[in-house]
Amino acid sequence: MITLQHYLILAAALFCIGLFGAVTKKNAIAVFMGIELMLNSVNINLVAFNRFLAPAKLTGHVFAIFIMVVAAAEVAVGLALIISIYRHRKSTAVDDLNLLKW
Amino acid sequence: MDFNAIVSAVMSNIVFYLLAFIIIVFALMMVTSKNLVHSALFMIVTFLGVAGIYVMLQADFLAVVQIMVYIGAISILLVFGVMLSRRDNMDRSNLNNSFGVAAFFVAAFLFVIITRLMVATEWIGLVSTRPVESTxxxxxxxxxxxxxxxxxxxxxxxxxxxxxxxxxxxxxxxxx
Missing domain, CATH: 1.20.5 (Single alpha-helices involved in coiled-coils or other helix-helix interfaces)
Structure with missing residues (x-):
């Protein structure tokens, strides 16, 4: 029988893999992919909690939809920023973006 | 418990572990791949697995939204970002920085802590009673x-x- 804990542990594993990817990657687009994985794991958590602990109303689904909206907006603006930075500096490596360091 | 209930419980076990295996393996391949385009394709498979998990959780609308928004829009946007920003060799486009070992230990430690807490907690209502219907x-x-x-x-x-x-x-x- 699949219980709430199975879903939570799956989401935890996905979150930690995304965290590892977001921290270790050099390319800013790969960092974005890690962040997307983390957002997905949070959505799994919300839907699983809603189904098992409060199945009367679908509040968790609505939360997940808002997270998807914010993720889509974040990716659109972030990629526009990355492409704009690439045009000026010919690089998408986050290590090269040290303009504010003195 | 009659025969049909046992069969459906076994089937849901099989489907869940298959989906979890696909999600974890492709997420790991995405994180470890050296080629950024391959990473994006592995990420699409991971998102498909998450859509399957939504179907298992009876979230039909969210499963469709997951496929349309994540696979249809965000993955394509990321691939476009790769194509617009790389000119040279793709095989070395997705390298790791020098934090690899430390990040691995932080992520593994976090996973162990979360799993320990979730196994130790006494959850109420572990088996859902919600009827299957459109959301x-x-x-x-x-x-x-x-x-x-x-x-x-x-x-x-x-x-x-x-x-x-x-x-x-x-x-x-x-x-x-």
Missing amino acids: AGQIADLLLGPNMVAFEAAGLLLLVAMVGAIILGKGVDQSK
């Missing part, structure tokens, strides 16, 4: 009823993000 109508009632303001704010956020992305990508004409 789109109820989500619409919630979005356009009690969460109306947040819904409008989300729409405004998407509009602002779209205009901002266009201006950042295209550049502003300074002569005017």
Whole structure:
């Protein structure tokens, strides 16, 4: 029988893999992919909690939809920023973006 | 427990472990791949697995939205970003920085702590009693009823993000 804990542990594993990817990657687009994985794991958590602990109303689904909206907006603006930075500096490596360091 | 209930429990076990295996393996391949385009393709498979998990959780509307938004829009956007920003050798486009070992230990430690807490907690209502039905109508009632303001704010956020992305990508004409 699949219980709430199975879903939570799956989401935890996905979150930690995304965290590892977001921290270790050099390319800013790969960092974005890690962040997307983390957002997905949070959505799994919300839907699983809603189904098992409060199945009367679908509040968790609505939360997940808002997270998807914010993720889509974040990716659109972030990629526009990355492409704009690439045009000026010919690089998408986050290590090269040290303009504010003195 | 009669025969049909046992069969359906075994089937849901098999489907869940298959989906979990696909999600974890492809997420790991995405994180470890040296080629950024391959990473994006592995990420699409991971998102498909998450859509399957939504179906298992009886979230039919969210499963469709996951496929349309994540696979149809976000993955394509990321692939476009890769194509617009790389000219040279793709095989070394997705390298790791020098934090690899430390990040691995931090992520593994976090996973162990979360798993330990989840196994130790006494959850109420571990088996769902919700009947199988379509969720789109109820989500619409919630979005356009009690969460109306947040819904409008989300729409405004998407509009602002779209205009901002266009201006950042295209550049502003300074002569005017």
